[in-house]
Amino acid sequence: MTGQPLPEPAASPTATDAGVPSTSRPPRPRWRETLGLLLRNPTAAGSALVLLGIVLMAIFDESIAPSGANQISVEDRLQAPSWEHPFGTDDLGRDILSRVILGAGVSLRVGFLAVGIALLIGTVIGLLAGYYGRWVDDVLMRFMDMLFAFPAVLLAIAILAVRGPGSGNTALAIGIVYVPIFARVTRASVLGVREEVYVRASRSVGASDLRLLTRHVLPNAAPPIIVQTSISLAFAVLAEAALSFLGLGTQPPNPSWGLMLAEGRGYIDLAWWLAFFPGMAIFLTVLCFNLLGDGLRDVLDPRQRTLMAGGGR
Amino acid sequence: MSAPTPVLEVEDLRVRLRTPRGPADVVNGLSYSVGPGETVAVVGESGSGKSVSVLALLGLLPRGVATVTGRALLQGEDLLTMPPERLRQVRGPGAGMVFQDPMTSLNPVLTIGRQLVEGLRAHSDMDKAAARRRAAELLGEVGLPDPDGALDRYPHELSGGMRQRVIIAIALSNSPALLIADEATTALDVTVQAQIIDLVEKLQADHGTGVIWITHDLGVVAGIADRVLVMYGGRCVEDGTVDDVLEHPAHPYTRGLLGALPDLAQPAVDGVVPDLATVPGTPPAPTDLPPGCVFWPRCPVRGDARCETEQPPLVQIGPSSGALPHRAATWCTETSALGTESSGEAR
Amino acid sequence: MSDDVLVSARGLEVHFPIGRGGLRRKPAGLLRAVDGVDLDVLRGETLGLVGESGCGKSTLGNALLRLVPSTGGSITFDGTDITGLEGRGLKELRRRAGMVFQDPFASLDPRRTVAQTVAEPLEVHGLRKGRDKAARVAELLELVGLDPAVAGRYPHEFSGGQRQRVGIARALAGEPDFLVCDEAIASLDVSVQAQVLNLLRRLQRRLGLTLLFISHDLSAVRHISDRIAVMYLGRIVEIGPASAVGSDPQMPYTQALLSAVPLPHPALERQRERIVLRGDVPSPAAVPSGCRFRTRCPYVFEPCDDVDPALQPAGAPGQQAACHLHGVVGTPATADAEGLTAHP
Structure with a gap:
């Protein structure tokens, strides 16, 4: 966390003939250094904090929420935000704050699961296609193109129609829809890295394909994938909203941010808070994922890392 | 060689760049002139400020990042105080430029x-x-x-x-009075380089163009230059006629540079090729120049405290063979004090 | 085969199909990067390989290490034919033959520390583990003149010369017999070039390495090599002791190349007669019939059009040149360019 400034090469009297300063750096676990640097970036740190809050909220939803998600109270319907109901109530008199808190779990679970599926499958496909090229590339990427050619929503609807609605299947559907995106991003990045001299250099000392892929190609191809992950997390939360709106995702009366946003849409002139608060929740989550993704990308680059560790010099 | 009215006269050129690591003094008080038909070679390694010094002349450094001071008279007109429109007019007919990479210079x-x-x-x-x-x-x-x-x-x-x-x-299309070649042959093969150098010399003889030839290759310098200016750490550490500087180098850096060059002309001694002399260490960062002689941290013959703390001025040293004075910025003025360079790596 | 030959090529060809990818994937032509090379690298020597850009010197170096697939001829390493080697045999070759690359800024993985980079061959070949590995890395860094304390740093924290030292340390980690340096000093500053040249010479002597030093810089090649091979359009056109090739070349191309090298002596430069060659190097996709240098040669005469010259003794002992000026020896060219691929 206290990154040392680089000593000036020429000033070191104990330098060898190559002029390398002999100051050593205490070894420190890499993940801790990464985390430390990430937290020094105020935007990324703030985003991480907010996301941590949202995740904690999703975990302890039952104990935080002022009331149950489906506690209907007809006399309290469509109440504006007040001390009693900070986010107001909906058309059935349910407390929106409670529903936002309880909906977090559903939205995040679907988001993470969907992106996790897409990331895993897409990255592997893109890595193989980009690295091996030729017929491997042709076969895998044509398949991806086919998948990509379907309108995303239509594809998701088809999958859900086969597997039936529900949040698990929603995640699977969104995940499959996103696979080609990850495959393409990964492939494009791998194509560039594959030609790097350091990859050739590692091959020249006898490194196997597996080693080249995992130690050199993937880490260097990762930045666009990381950014894509953060963007996709955002889109997955929105996609879950869209599918729920169509009645294929989360089933009412269970709360999810997307579903609440969709339901609140009809009341937008009458009671803005119905759509506003779940909308804000989505917005905040998406924004934080994006900012965190940017920060992460910078921190994972050793060149940026030294600049940051070097501080204000 | 040095005609009465020079094409270009540079006086006390200084360039300071704003960098994230603080101000960088990239060029520190450079003065020289180029006569009609004369070739001045500016020699130095990467980071010596040789390229920046000419980019600054032609106003090609990003505004707001670079502060350029001094005087640079191109046929009597000061390039550094010229309004941008006038500078654009001057760039074609006044001074043509040839850069290292011919692919990126063409659309x-x-x-x-x-x-x-x-x-x-x-x-x-x-x-x-x-x-x-x-x-x-x-x-x-x-x-x-x-x-x-x-x-x-x-x-x-x-x-x-x-x-x-x-x-x-393209550079010659408007018959400029001055041609600036920045590592113009570095990316080319030697046989092609020879063709290009021949070409420039011929055109120069025909049109009386003054040439600034920026390079790191002392061999090319020997072939093309009338006058040589050796740059290190943004300063001119030695200048003079090409014969004086290359045959009787005075500054320890120039000597180091020449000693580090594998020489096709005089290789084996009793069938054994001696190790090359090396300059240990790396050039100083322009954000953190040494207070005294810029070469002090790497100098093999560095002397007393004066070398470390006091900047040596560029002064005439000994006799010179041509019309130009042979000058060097070093406290080691007696050439005998320099001795022979240490050969090989001190390990 | 003689015992003192470590690496040897016979009739080696590397042809690349060019043009027209698309669906049909039919090559529009052949780029003859390496086109019938016979070469012996002697055990313990430094062989300099010079030539201008596009002559195929780098491809030849890569092909000898099986880093580029050859399309004809054979390669032998330490008495074993390695032309079609696969699996464990190929892996062992990778340990015994290393490569130093041109651009030290591109040849090190920016995301891996110096220690990780240098240790890679040790891990790949299972040579050292744990504390032994760290000790060996330190030893290697010291060997190339770097402070072992820098092991934990990333490449961008080093200067070009220092990075090149890291690249050399990596290439040496598997204790190879053979090291190919592909333009290893081309992107370095003059004073740093000298440091790396001295280092390579010292390592070569100390470790008994066999070195193939590929460069376009004749002065540097002359400085470091025991023998020099000159390449032009995919073929070795002259080879011999460095002193002979460097001072009394027998092939007109070598003469022109040598005369074009600028020397840092103003007086000498002024007197020098420079042989300025006409035109450009022909494309390796359209190699001239007969002698491939004939389109630019100042001495061209009748047999040059028709007979592809073979290397033959000329000049000093051990010196060979492919030129009809030393007697017409070679393969008569047939009407089509395909006849060129045949080699005695």
Whole structure:
């Protein structure tokens, strides 16, 4: 966390003939250094904090929420935000704050699961296609193109129609829809890295394909994938909203941010808070994922890392 | 050689760049002049400030990042105080430029002819047909086979050497008084380099152009330069005629540079090729120049505290063979004190 | 085969199909990067390989290490034919033959520390583990003149010369017999070039390495090599002791190349007669019939059009040149260019 400034090469009297300063750096676990640097970036740190809050909220939803998600109270319907109901109530008199808190779990679970599926499958496909090229590339990427050619929503609807609605299947559907995106991003990045001299250099000392892929190609191809992950997390939360709106995702009366946003849409002139608060929740989550993704990308680059560790010099 | 009215006169040129690591003094008080038909070689390693010093002359450094001070008179007009429009006018007919990479200096989507004609017409009232004829003439002059055909070619259809000829043709299209070549032959093969150097020398003799030749290659310098200026850490550490500087180098850095060069002319001693002399360490960062002699941290013959704390001025040292004084910025003025360079690595 | 030959090529060809990818994937032509090379690298020597850009010197170096697939001829390493080697045999070759690359800024993985980079061959070949591995890395860094304390740093924290030292340390980690340096000093500053040249010479002597030093810089090649091979358009056109090739070349191309090298002596430069060659190097996709240098040669005469010259003794002992000026020896060219691929 206290990154040392680089000593000036020429000033070191104990330098060898190559002029390398002999100051050593205490070894420190890499993940801790990464985390430390990430937290020094105020935007990324703030985003991480907010996301941590949202995740904690999703975990302890039952104990935080002022009331149950489906506690209907007809006399309290469509109440504006007040001390009693900070986010107001909906058309059935349910407390929106409670529903936002309880909906977090559903939205995040679907988001993470969907992106996790897409990331895993897409990255592997893109890595193989980009690295091996030729017929491997042709076969895998044509398949991806086919998948990509379907309108995303239509594809998701088809999958859900086969597997039936529900949040698990929603995640699977969104995940499959996103696979080609990850495959393409990964492939494009791998194509560039594959030609790097350091990859050739590692091959020249006898490194196997597996080693080249995992130690050199993937880490260097990762930045666009990381950014894509953060963007996709955002889109997955929105996609879950869209599918729920169509009645294929989360089933009412269970709360999810997307579903609440969709339901609140009809009341937008009458009671803005119905759509506003779940909308804000989505917005905040998406924004934080994006900012965190940017920060992460910078921190994972050793060149940026030294600049940051070097501080204000 | 040094004619009464120089084409370019640079006085106390200083360039300071704003960097994230603080202000960087990239060029620190450079003074020289280029006479008509004269070739001045500016020699130095990467980071010595040699390229920045000419970019600064032509106002090609990003505004707001670079602060340029001093005087640079191109045929009596100060380039550094000139309004931008005037500077643009001067860049063609006043001073032509040739850079290292001929591919990036040409627009890949325009034909060679179009790029030449545009340059010609921007600085004269030639009509299109006349400009095209002149363009073909110029390409013939720089030794391009089939100049008329070449006008309709795109840059990627030519070899590296041919592209560099085109760049030279463009640079010379307005018969500038000054030609600046920044590592112009570095990316080329030696046989092509020889062709280009021959070409520049011939054109220079024909038009009386003054040339600033920036390079790290002392061999090229020996072949082309009348006068040499050795740069290190943004300062001129030695200058003089090419014979004085290369045959009797005075500054320890110049000596180190020459000693580090594998020499085809005098290799084996009793069948054994001796190790090359090396300059240990790396050049100083321009954000953190040593207070005394810039070469002090790496100098093999560094002396007393004066070397470390006091900046040596650029002064005449000993006799010189030509009309120019042989000057060096070092406290080791007695050449005997320098001794022979340590050979090999001190390990 | 003689015992003192470590690496040897016979009739080696590397041809690349060019043009027209698309669906049909039919090559529009052949780029003859390496086109019939016979070469012996002697055990313990430094062989300099010079030539201008596009002559195929780098491809030849890569092909000898099986880093580029050859399309004809054979390669032998330490008495074993390695032309079609696969699997464990190929892996062992990778340990015994290393490569130093041109651009030290591109040849090190920016995301891996110096220690990780240098240790890679040790891990790949299972040579050292744990504490032994760290000790060996330190030893290697010291060997190339770097402070072992820098092991934990990333490449961008080093200067070009220092990075090149890291690249050399990596190439040496598997204790190879053979090291190919592909333009290893081309992107370095003059004073740093000298440091790396001295280092390579010292390592070569100390470790008994066999070195193939590929460069376009004749001065540097002359400085470091025991023998020099000159390449032009995919073929070795002259080879011999460095002193002989460097001072009394027998092939007109070598003469022109040598005369074009600028020397840092103003007086000498002024007197020098420079042989300025006409035109450009022909494309390796359209190699001239007969002698491939004939389109630019100042001495061209009748047999040059028709007979592809073979290397033959000329000049000093051990010196060979492919030129009809020393007697017409070679393969008569047939009407089509395909006849060129045949080699005695």
